Amino acid sequence: MLKKTAINKISELAAVLMEKGTLLAPVKEAAGFNFREISDAGQVNLHFHNTIISPKSAFFPQMEDFVRYQTGKSILEAAPVELNLKPVFLFGVRPCDVKSFEIMDIHFSGTGAVDPYWKKRREAATIFGHAFDLNEAADPAEFYHTLGIGAADPQGSDIFMVTKDNDLLFKSITPKGKKLLEELTMLTEASAGDRKYFEDYIARGHDYKTRFASVEPKAIATEFESIFDNREFWKNVSNACLSCGVCTFVCPTCYCFDICDETLFNKGTRRRVWDACMFTDFTLEASGHNPRTNVYQRLRQKICHKYSFSIRKYGVISCVGCGRCTRYCPVNIDIFSIVEQAVKAKWYKRL
Amino acid sequence: MTSSFKSIEENLKAEAGKLLESGRVEIVLAYGRGYDENHPMPFVAKHPSDVANMVFNEYCIHNLARYLVRYPRGTKIAVAVKAADCRAVIQLIQEEKIKRDDVVFLGIPVYGMKNPKTGEIIDSKTTCGMYNPVLYDVLLGEEVHGQKIVSPYDVLADYEAMDKEARWAFWKKEFDRCIRCYACRKACPMCYCDPCFIDQSKPRWGDKSPQSHGNLMYHLTRFHHLAGRCIDCGECSRACPVDIPLYLFHKKVAKECEEMFGQAAGMSIDDKPALVNFRVDDSDKILE
Numbered sequence: 001m002l003k004k005t006a007i008n009k010i011s012e013l014a015a016v017l018m019e020k021g022t023l024l025a026p027v028k029e030a031a032g033f034n035f036r037e038i039s040d041a042g043q044v045n046l047h048f049h050n051t052i053i054s055p056k057s058a059f060f061p062q063m064e065d066f067v068r069y070q071t072g073k074s075i076l077e078a079a080p081v082e083l084n085l086k087p088v089f090l091f092g093v094r095p096c097d098v099k100s101f102e103i104m105d106i107h108f109s110g111t112g113a114v115d116p117y118w119k120k121r122r123e124a125a126t127i128f129g130h131a132f133d134l135n136e137a138a139d140p141a142e143f144y145h146t147l148g149i150g151a152a153d154p155q156g157s158d159i160f161m162v163t164k165d166n167d168l169l170f171k172s173i174t175p176k177g178k179k180l181l182e183e184l185t186m187l188t189e190a191s192a193g194d195r196k197y198f199e200d201y202i203a204r205g206h207d208y209k210t211r212f213a214s215v216e217p218k219a220i221a222t223e224f225e226s227i228f229d230n231r232e233f234w235k236n237v238s239n240a241c242l243s244c245g246v247c248t249f250v251c252p253t254c255y256c257f258d259i260c261d262e263t264l265f266n267k268g269t270r271r272r273v274w275d276a277c278m279f280t281d282f283t284l285e286a287s288g289h290n291p292r293t294n295v296y297q298r299l300r301q302k303i304c305h306k307y308s309f310s311i312r313k314y315g316v317i318s319c320v321g322c323g324r325c326t327r328y329c330p331v332n333i334d335i336f337s338i339v340e341q342a343v344k345a346k347w348y349k350r351l
Numbered sequence: 352m353t354s355s356f357k358s359i360e361e362n363l364k365a366e367a368g369k370l371l372e373s374g375r376v377e378i379v380l381a382y383g384r385g386y387d388e389n390h391p392m393p394f395v396a397k398h399p400s401d402v403a404n405m406v407f408n409e410y411c412i413h414n415l416a417r418y419l420v421r422y423p424r425g426t427k428i429a430v431a432v433k434a435a436d437c438r439a440v441i442q443l444i445q446e447e448k449i450k451r452d453d454v455v456f457l458g459i460p461v462y463g464m465k466n467p468k469t470g471e472i473i474d475s476k477t478t479c480g481m482y483n484p485v486l487y488d489v490l491l492g493e494e495v496h497g498q499k500i501v502s503p504y505d506v507l508a509d510y511e512a513m514d515k516e517a518r519w520a521f522w523k524k525e526f527d528r529c530i531r532c533y534a535c536r537k538a539c540p541m542c543y544c545d546p547c548f549i550d551q552s553k554p555r556w557g558d559k560s561p562q563s564h565g566n567l568m569y570h571l572t573r574f575h576h577l578a579g580r581c582i583d584c585g586e587c588s589r590a591c592p593v594d595i596p597l598y599l600f601h602k603k604v605a606k607e608c609e610e611m612f613g614q615a616a617g618m619s620i621d622d623k624p625a626l627v628n629f630r631v632d633d634s635d636k637i638l639e
Contacts, residue, residue: 030528031594052592053530062530063560140387240393242417244537246592249530262558273560279533281550295421330538330590331413332390332467 001172002195003187007046010168012186014041014091020183021087021124024058026051035090046092046130046168049139054252054324055097056104058090059121062249067270071263083117085124092130095205096144096320098156100252101127106314107255117272126180129157129173131201134208141323143211143336149320152205162201169198210321213340217311223342224308234296237338240331243295245276247325247333248302253318256282277301303338354492359459360407362491363431366457368402370429376455380418381431382411389467393418407431409465412473414584416440416540420448429455431491433464434481435584438617439540441486442582445617445624448543458487460495466589475501477585477598485618503583504606510599525595526566531559535597536573538590541580548572574600579608579625582617611636 005013017023023038026048033048035055069078101122108118131152132138144151154160158177162169169190172178181187190198227233248254258275261268275282278299283292292298310318319335326334354362367379383394383404391406393413415430416439422428432440437456443449460483466473474480480503482495513521533549536542548556549569557568574597581601588598609615611634612625622628 029593031592063562140390239395239418240413242534242537242590244534244590245532246534246590249532250592258559260559262560264564271560276532279550281546326386328592330534330586332385332392334386334390337386 001178001181002190002198003170003181003184004164004167004190004194005170005187007163007166007168009186010044010046011041013184014038014044016184016186017089017091021089022085023089023091024055025089025091035092044091046163048092049132049136050094050097050322050324052324052328053250054100054322055090055093056100056252056255058088058125059101059118060104060108060255060257062274064117064272065269066259066272069268069270071266071268083120085120088121088125089128090125091128092161093127093157094132094322095129095151095153095156096142096147096149096322097252098127098129099144099147099149099153100320100322102156103253103316103318103320104255106316110314126158126176127156128170129154129160131160131162131205132208133163134201134204138208138210139323139327140211141326141334141336142321143213143323144321145208145210145212146215146336147317147319147321150202150205151208151210152202154202162198164194164197164201167194169194171198210323211336213336213343215317215339215343217315217317220317220339220343221308221311224304227342228300228304228308231296233342234300237333237341238296238299241278241295241299241333242331243278243280243298244330245278246328246330247335248276248278249274250324250328252320252322252324253306254302277305299333303335306335307339307342353460353495356408356461359461359492360405363407363457363459364402364405366489366491367396367405367429367431368399370455371396371399371402376427376429378422378426379429379431379457380415381405381457382407382413382415407459409463410467412464412466412586412589414439414538414540414586416443417538417586419443419454419540420543424449425453427453427455429457431457431459432484432487433459433461434484435479435582436540437484437486438479438481438582438615439584440617441620442541442580442617442624444620445622446580451620455489456484456487458484458490460484460490460492462495462498468589473585473589475503476506477588479503479583486620504602507599507602507606510603522570522600523563523567526570527563528593529561529566529570529595530593531561531566531569532592534590534592535587535595538586539577540584540586541577541582542573544576548576570597570600574604577601578604579612579614580616581605610634 024035025038025044026033027036027043028045033051065081067078067080108115154173158174160171172181256275257272260273261270284290306318370376379396381394382391385392389410391411396402414436416436444451462482464473480501558565585598608625614625
């Protein structure tokens with residue numbers, strides 16, 4: 001089913017979705033775009049390349065409350081925080097980010113241990129994927145092409161959107177998306193020309209070039225295993241690393257978290273908060289021992305987790321090439337260059 | 352520009368090569384190629400052959416003084432420094448984190464440095480506004496003279512026009528956007544505490560979750576830890592992924608310190624940090 005609406009009528013669509021549930025869409029903020037819960041339909045802004053923080057926060061918010069308690073009282077009086085979600089519409093997600101949800105599903109529900117918070121939020125959501133603008137050059141930091149993701153791949157979305165001149169075309173991909181599209185009566189029927197444009201656009205998405213390196217998952221896992229103990233390599237690539245958490249916080253596939261008890265006077269909340277393997281205290285043990293005291297060990301962990309351990313455990317590279325880590329790194333460390341070096345340069349042999 | 356970026360780059364390569372070859376230093380901290388021209392990276396040269404990979408252009412904004420404390424004491428290091436970076440090294444010497452004899456200052460006289468994210472010239476807006484390093488062993492270009500001198504405190508005009516309540520509201524709003532990635536403290540050459548107070552768990556000074564009170568605790572404490580020490584390189588603000596204008600607070604405190612104690616941070620290796628040094632004639636303004 002293919003429908004359409006004029007782009008300048010997007011706030012009307014937003015208003016309808018807000019009536020049906022919670023709408024999360026790109027909003028322009030001081031530093032750039034981010035997905036936010038929309039309170040005013042006029043806020044929705046699709047003139048963006050991609051957001052600063054990835055849309056993972058729709059399902060895995062930086063802070064998620066689990067239990068509220070009072071100190072000094074019985075544990076039986078502690079109250080679990082229930083998630084009562086209205087339907088959620090996640091609007092305008094780029095194809096590489098849509099792919100990240102599939103990878104995150106493995107960690108949060110695919111391995112047997114199911115995270116109820118992630119699962120509930122996933123089930124409540126309808127995803128409106130949105131193709132990149134193929135007439136615009138790719139951001140120099142991006143490399144989703146390397147991971148086999150097209151700039152206009154509809155897989156993983158419930159409804160996929162393509163811009164055609166002043167119109168926005170909507171195609172239902174899943175039954176859930178189809179049902180919703182049928183309900184959105186303010187959208188009009190697309191023409192045969194629109195249908196052809198849509199199909200051509202998806203095909204053209206595969207020819208749209210970001211940075212590219214030939215990466216075969218098993219081969220790259222082996223490569224990283226072979227250089228794991230090569231301290232010179234890791235020290236060299238981490239010389240500039242500040243060991244801050246920007247890369248992991250903006251990353252769509254980083255999922256490490258900490259469970260914190262935060263108490264004010266006698267009222268406490270046990271909550272989950274994003275953590276980062278780049279932080280010094282991430283691996284700090286209760287004894288005071290820290291197995292990763294050096295920056296190179298932490299950067300190695302981050303890269304090997306995505307390009308080696310994840311492949312060995314689940315068969316997938318845990319990276320979608322969105323380029324956020326590179327774009328927001330204060331010192332311009334580029335994961336793509338590190339992977340490229342590991343694959344082909346073998347520079348360490350000269351030492 | 353008195354010396355072009357290209358000629359500074361050539362001088363940097365030549366001088367770094369000489370220092371490494373003669374064994375005068377073990378390490379040269381400079382700039383190297385990043386993933387494209389607009390994104391150079393901090394770079395460490397250990398062999399004379401490494402210098403071929405050095406670059407210098409208007410996007411080499413990083414303050415390399417940040418990396419000095421990462422190496423064991425006594426390591427002989429040459430560091431490429433712009434004016435503010437040079438002040439950071441001096442401040443680190445004042446604070447006895449490094450020794451003067453262990454550092455070779457490769458001074459870079461320069462103006463027109465740009466923020467790669469916005470393309471905007473940062474000279475006095477987010478940095479100290481000086482063009483020439485205050486101390487150097489080798490100068491990698493000709494000193495800049497005749498360029499208009501702009502006070503680094505000029506950008507405070509709008510901020511200073513706010514009253515107390517407005518400033519409180521301003522910072523609360525800005526800090527509510529903080530995601531606690533700690534890029535600001537990690538990019539800061541003067542933030543070398545290990546562990547940082549906010550990472551301590553006994554006692555815990557602030558919550559880990561990105562909420563108002565924890566964010567305020569972190570930023571306000573960090574601001575005050577840097578009073579009289581911040582050399583106004585602006586790296587904290589540029590490192591911030593959500594563009595919180597941290598430089599405004601640092602500049603304001605630096606200005607007040609300068610007025611009260613007649614001393615700016617990192618201007619001379621013979622100074623003592625303003626808040627460490629007690630002088631009978633020190634200002635009592637803060638108590639009024």
